[in-house]
Amino acid sequence: MTVLDDWVTAVCAELGLDPAQVPVPTVLDLARDVAHQVLRPGAPVTAYLLGLAVGRGADPAATAARLAGLAGAWPVESGGDRQPHPDPAGPAPRAD
Numbered sequence: 001m002t003v004l005d006d007w008v009t010a011v012c013a014e015l016g017l018d019p020a021q022v023p024v025p026t027v028l029d030l031a032r033d034v035a036h037q038v039l040r041p042g043a044p045v046t047a048y049l050l051g052l053a054v055g056r057g058a059d060p061a062a063t064a065a066r067l068a069g070l071a072g073a074w075p076v077e078s079g080g081d082r083q084p085h086p087d088p089a090g091p092a093p094r095a096d
Contacts, residue, residue: 004024
């Protein structure tokens with residue numbers, strides 16, 4: 001077991017939750033995407049919002065995927081101008 005596993009187990013015990021129901025990799029992947037593509041402080045807030053949605057019945061994987069897509073499409077701040085997030089496949093062809 002890792003320290004993270006121990007922490008999740010302890011938090012679940014404190015809150016009366018089943019640790020087997022916690023999709024840790026999904027939450028970590030989403031937090032990484034938001035931290036790198038939007039804003040670092042957005043990562044824990046987004047994880048909390050994911051938890052609220054799941055608590056209301058949303059599917060964790062599907063909701064995390066939607067939020068990761070939103071983060072991937074989030075505009076990048078550049079000198080005060082909002083620009084689309086760069087596509088890893090390269091720039092779109094120009095329509096000259």
